[in-house]
Every structure is written in structure tokens, then in C-alpha cells.
Amino acid sequence: MPDTADVPEAPVITSSDPESFPHSVLAERHPALIRRVRDAFPYGPAQHRALDALLKSATEGVIEALDGDAWWEAWGVDEYAGRTWFEVPFLWSESYFYRRLLHAVGHFGSRPWSAPWQGVDPFRPFKLAELAGPEAREEISALDRLAALPLEEQRTALLHGSLWGNRADLGFRIQKDDDEASAAELVADDSDALWQLLTGAGTLVLVADNAGRELVPDLLLVDHLLSHGHIERAVLHVKPYPYYVSDATTADVVDAVRHLTDAGTDHGRRLWSAMADGRIDLRAHPFSCGPLPYADMPDDLRAEFAAADVTVLKGDLNYRRLVGDRMWPPTTPFADVTAYFPGPVAALRTLKSDVITGLAPETEARLVAAEGQWRWRTSGTHALIQVRS
Numbered sequence: 073m074p075d076t077a078d079v080p081e082a083p084v085i086t087s088s089d090p091e092s093f094p095h096s097v098l099a100e101r102h103p104a105l106i107r108r109v110r111d112a113f114p115y116g117p118a119q120h121r122a123l124d125a126l127l128k129s130a131t132e133g134v135i136e137a138l139d140g141d142a143w144w145e146a147w148g149v150d151e152y153a154g155r156t157w158f159e160v161p162f163l164w165s166e167s168y169f170y171r172r173l174l175h176a177v178g179h180f181g182s183r184p185w186s187a188p189w190q191g192v193d194p195f196r197p198f199k200l201a202e203l204a205g206p207e208a209r210e211e212i213s214a215l216d217r218l219a220a221l222p223l224e225e226q227r228t229a230l231l232h233g234s235l236w237g238n239r240a241d242l243g244f245r246i247q248k249d250d251d252e253a254s255a256a257e258l259v260a261d262d263s264d265a266l267w268q269l270l271t272g273a274g275t276l277v278l279v280a281d282n283a284g285r286e287l288v289p290d291l292l293l294v295d296h297l298l299s300h301g302h303i304e305r306a307v308l309h310v311k312p313y314p315y316y317v318s319d320a321t322t323a324d325v326v327d328a329v330r331h332l333t334d335a336g337t338d339h340g341r342r343l344w345s346a347m348a349d350g351r352i353d354l355r356a357h358p359f360s361c362g363p364l365p366y367a368d369m370p371d372d373l374r375a376e377f378a379a380a381d382v383t384v385l386k387g388d389l390n391y392r393r394l395v396g397d398r399m400w401p402p403t404t405p406f407a408d409v410t411a412y413f414p415g416p417v418a419a420l421r422t423l424k425s426d427v428i429t430g431l432a433p434e435t436e437a438r439l440v441a442a443e444g445q446w447r448w449r450t451s452g453t454h455a456l457i458q459v460r461s
């Protein structure tokens with residue numbers, strides 16, 4: 073089992089409480105996702121049977137070993153085998169669900185002649201529909217207006233575009249009717265500290281989250297930082313395989329850059345050449361699809377983050393992995409729970425799960441008075457920019 077000895081203590085979140093948000097993800101969101109994936113492709117009988125079996129296992133069954141998967145063996149699958157999905161850490165069981173879903177649809181087939189679905193992204197139809205949608209078109213047409221703004225306003229708009237782009241997460245929207253909720257509030261805003269780190273920096277590591285309407289503004293922010301001399305180089309971490317519905321893979325980066333070039337924007341052309349000359353470098357580390365907190369990251373990934381002037385982690389899941397998926401008192405200092413991280417680190421996240429750290433006592437009191445203990449944590453209507461320099 074991974075070593076988490078250095079991480080401060082707070083209860084690890086599981087899905088065992090039927091009234092809790094994590095329970096609803098396993099009991100409602102995962103079955104809904106299986107239905108959507110099943111309906112999105114003309115899968116064959118073997119895949120339908122595998123999806124039926126996954127549905128039963130995920131809701132009524134127990135964790136099963138993943139034969140021959142050395143990564144998942146290292147990540148604890150044999151230790152958890154035989155326990156229900158609801159009693160193991162929520163972070164772990166949610167990741168395990170995506171690993172099992174991909175296996176069920178044949179994504180990992182190992183013999184090419186009998187594995188026609190190998191490499192097919194079961195979430196691709198949803199990702200493509202998002203990029204083709206009216207909101208994505210409007211965002212492209214807003215780029216001309218953006219270019220007319222003073223530079224400081226441009227960079228703030230781009231940072232906020234990248235931050236709130238995180239709300240465009242397809243997994244989250246499976247359970248939400250009003251994904252474009254109008255209420256939007258920053259519960260912590262360390263953007264001044266972030267701009268200090270991003271001024272005259274050598275290397276920015278950006279750990280991406282979702283494809284489509286989140287990745288496009290992420291890339292626009294990187295383009296701005298490169299073009300205006302804030303940074304010399306960006307290393308963009310994406311997932312090695314489809315994950316958490318809309319998480320970005322290399323194919324999604326290609327689609328996002330093409331989306332910008334096809335629209336005839338300079339941003340697209342600049343991003344394309346920055347990838348060609350190495351100023352934007354892609355990574356797809358296996359640990360990016362791991363079920364563990366970053367405190368347990370392997371040495372090569374640690375060295376990569378240590379070499380950066382600043383690492384920016386996008387999204388809710390990366391936040392859970394950064395601070396540990398635990399029921400922290402909300403005023404626990406962000407700097408304490410990220411002290412282990414090798415180098416300056418920032419989180420850009422809309423709140424979509426129970427975990428929260430780094431709130432000012434008055435902010436917590438106001439949120440609880442207005443919405444109780446839980447709602448504001450998962451509704452996607454609040455966001456944060458937190459930095460540990």
C-alpha cells in the first residue's frame with residue numbers, strides 16, 4: 073500500500089454514508105454514465121455483457137483484482153479486492169470505476185486482431201459535441217473582443233476563463249440540470265501570488281483537467297503567457313487514457329488546437345508552432361490516471377514538478393489529489409496540506425466535491441450560513457485560486 077505517512081491527518085472520504093455526495097456518485101452517477109456510454113456506440117454483445125457486469129459489480133458487488141495490471145497492483149487493488157466499492161476511499165473507487173469501464177468496452181484490448189475497440193475513447197462523442205456547440209463558438213468569437221482589452225485585463229480574463237472552464241465538466245453535468253448556473257463566487261483568490269510566480273518564470277507545468285471547453289481556455293492562457301514573455305516554456309500534463317468522462321488526452325489536445333486553427337485564430341497557429349518547437353511539451357504519465365493522492369507520486373513525476381518554476385493543477389479531481397481526499401476542517405491552511413509538494417504549486421478549481429481547505433474563517437461562516445455544510449461544496453457555483461509559493 074502506498075506510503076502516506078507524511079500527510080497530515082483528517083478522515084479519508086469514503087462513499088459509505090447513503091446521504092453523502094460520494095455515495096450518490098457511485099450509486100447514481102456511475103450507472104447513468106454506463107447508460108450514456110452504452111447508448112453512444114454500436115457496441116457488440118460482449119461489451120454489453122461486460123457493461124451489465126460492471127453495473128452490477130459497481131452497485132452491489134466488490135472490488136476485483138485487475139490481472140496483469142502492474143500499476144493497479146502497486147496502487148492497492150489486491151489489498152482492496154473483496155471489499156465493496158462503497159467502503160474503500162472514494163478517490164480510489166471512482167478511479168477504479170473508470171479503469172473498469174474502459175476495460176469493459178475493450179479500450180485496453182491487447183491483441184490487435186481481436187481487439188477492434190482498442191484505443192476508442194468511449195467519451196469522445198460527448199467531447200466532440202461540446203466543441204461543436206454554440207457556447208464553444210461564442211467563446212471563439214469573444215477572442216477578438218478580448219484582444220482589444222488592455223493586457224492586464226486580457227490576462228485576468230484568460231485566467232478566469234481557464235478557472236471557470238472547469239465547470240464545463242461532463243461527468244459533473246450528468247447529475248446537474250443547470251450546468252451554467254449564474255451564481256459564481258471565488259471563495260479564495262491568491263491570483264496576485266500566482267501572477268508573481270508567473271512573471272519571468274522559466275517553466276510552467278500545467279496539469280490539465282477536462283477537454284473541450286476547459287482545455288481550450290487553458291491553451292489560450294498558455295499561449296498568452298508564452299507570447300507575452302511570462303514564461304519560456306509550458307509542460308502540459310494530460311491523461312494517458314480516457315478518464316473521469318471528459319479528462320483531456322493527447323487526442324483532445326489535438327482537437328482543441330485544431331478547433332482554434334480551424335476557426336482561423338492566431339492563437340491556434342501559435343500553439344501549433346509552440347508544440348513544434350518544444351515550448352509546449354506534452355506528458356501523459358500513468359500516475360495521472362492513478363487513484364492516489366499526489367503525496368504518493370512516483371519519483372520521476374516528483375522530479376518533473378520539482379524542476380518547474382510553478383505547477384498549476386486544474387480542476388476538482390486534481391485538487392482532491394493535491395490536498396488529499398479527506399474531510400479537512402475548511403480553514404486548514406492550504407500551505408500545510410501541500411507542504412510535501414516539490415516546488416511552488418497553484419490550484420484552479422471549481423468546487424464539485426466535499427474537500428476544501430484554505431478558507432478564511434469568515435468565508436466558511438458565510439457559506440455555511442447561506443447554504444449549510446455541504447451544498448456550496450458540490451454545486452459547481454464556487455471556485456478558488458490557491459497558491460503555495
Ligand SMILES: O=P(O)(O)OC[C@H]1O[C@](O)(CO)[C@@H](O)[C@@H]1O
Binds near residue numbers: 238241316388424425
Ligand atoms: O473534472 P473535475 O473538475 O476534476 O471534476 C471531477 C469531479 O467530478 C466528480 O467525479 C463528481 O462531481 C468528483 O468526484 C470529481 O472530483
